[in-house]
Amino acid sequence: MTTTADSGVRQRTRRAILEAAASVWARDFSASLGDIADRADVSRSTLHRYFPERQALIDALLIDSQARLGEAWNGALAVSSTAMETVENIMGAIVDLADQILFLFSDPTRFVGNPHWTSDDDDGLLDLIRAAQRDGELDPDIDPTFAMSVMYALIYVTAESVAAGTLPRHKAAETAVRIFRHGVSPRE
Amino acid sequence: MTTTADSGVRQRTRRAILEAAASVWARDFSASLGDIADRADVSRSTLHRYFPERQALIDALLIDSQARLGEAWNGALAVSSTAMETVENIMGAIVDLADQILFLFSDPTRFVGNPHWTSDDDDGLLDLIRAAQRDGELDPDIDPTFAMSVMYALIYVTAESVAAGTLPRHKAAETAVRIFRHGVSPRE
DNA sequence: TGAAAATGAGACATTGCTGTGTCATTATCG
DNA sequence: CGATAATGACACAGCAATGTCTCATTTTCA
Structure with missing residues (x-):
């Protein structure tokens, strides 16, 4: 075997498929694998080589999207001081991940039961919101979850x-x- | 012919199916007719008797949702003076129509080409928003559509x-x- | 260049949803 | 009660998407 690690070609193809899936599924999750293959300029055969089943692609996209949101999250944390500022920076950083956001949050019910779908991010965010409330920058009468x-x-x-x-x-x-x-x- | 108009039974069944469709499709438009029939506590046979094709149910739900939003709209208009007040009252009135809202607006692209899909409601609301902006109650820098x-x-x-x-x-x-x-x- | 990797094209069976139909059962109402 | 309306439970064919497979072709890289 060629040691391992996927060749650059494989990585690029994989990314192209993930990008296409995010782009297509963000707008219509019922889109077929053929649609995604077309968007990725790849044959359906190739798509199936990388992701044998539809669910495998969903999982991979889920993980990939969460990873990219996590990066945005950490980047925002690194440059923020107050809790509210962190919330703001997260919102700002995340806007560039439109397709991933739409895919992840337009219908979260599709991930129930998925082992990769954790609410850890939510917990961290809830802590930030409560902190912002203690700081007097966010109305304490509003439920943090809301x-x-x-x-x-x-x-x-x-x-x-x-x-x-x-x-x-x-x-x-x-x-x-x-x-x-x-x-x-x-604005006043 | 039995004179007329559908019996009360038929109206109730029809409503149950429309409610179920709104509830299910609001969250997952790719849900099958079987899912909707289950939610409506009705057999798939019955559903097909009321709406022979999937598209017929979509159209009916589209019309029904628009009608109910229209009622809320008119009710709000009747008790409002300023533009911003109207917007507020509309928001208050249609909070109970969440399923219809999501069905109609979560992915409007699914209605393109549908003869029942007019953006008149949108236009009216957009006019109100523009009016509120002129009144100085809504930031003029914000795009009305947004x-x-x-x-x-x-x-x-x-x-x-x-x-x-x-x-x-x-x-x-x-x-x-x-x-x-x-x-x-x-609040200050 | 030549071998291995990667891809494209297509055939094929399977599956789930759809649309249509029939027949039996239950509910409604005069 | 009795007739009609309404429904439920199936059966069936058509269809599109899925998943698996084979084989030919192109691309990559040592």
Whole structure:
């Protein structure tokens, strides 16, 4: 065997398929593997060589998306001081991962029972939200879980609007953060 | 002929199927007709008697959802004076229509080409949002379409939280409206 | 260049959803 | 009660997606 590690070619093909899957499934999870193969400029045969079953591709995309969100998460942590600032930076960093966000959160029920679907990220985020409430930067009357849902929802619609062209990409992060904090009211 | 109009029984069955379809398809549009029949406590045979083809059910649900949103819309209009107040009342009124909201707006691309898919409701709401912007109650820098997306997203997470028990129902409308206007920042 | 790796094209059986139909059973109402 | 409406339980064919396989071709790299 050639020692191991997949060749560069294989890595590139694998990435192309994952990107295509995120792009297609973000908008229509019922899309067929043939659609994804087409988007990836790859034959269905090749797709099946990399991911023998549909579920294998779903799992791989799940893991890959979470990994990329994790990077964004850590990057945001590294440059933040206060809890609210961390929340804001996470929202900002994550907006660039529109396809992954849409895939992960547009219908989380599709992952129930999936061993790779953990709510650890949620726990960390909930802690941050509670900290922000103690700091007086986030309304303590709002349930932390609900605040998190609002956050995800805003990230989701922001990503969606960027994908739809309604919202310029460079304004996405700032817009999401500002509405999260201050709603749609005019700046004073 | 039995004179007329469908018996009360038929109306009830029809409603049960529409409710089930909204509930199921709101979360997973690729769900099968069998899933919907189960949710409606009806056999697949019966479902096909009411809606011969899948597309017929989609169309009927589209029309029904639009009609119910329209009622909420008119009810809100009747008791509102300013544009922003109308927007708020609409949000409050349609929190109970979460399934219909998600079905209609989570992926509008599925209706392209459908003769029943008009964006009139959107247009009306967009006009209201623009009016609120002129009134100085809504940030003019926010794209109206995006503001509308935010509105729907908040309505959905609010309804979802009510269903999950995170948020008491009687606080739902007020919470959605407040976050829409002022975000999650503490009240001053 | 030549071997190995990677891919494309296609055949094939399987599976699940759909749409159609029949027949028996239950519910509704005059 | 009795007739009709409404439903449930199947059976069946058609179809698209899936998963497995083989074989020819192209690409990569030593």
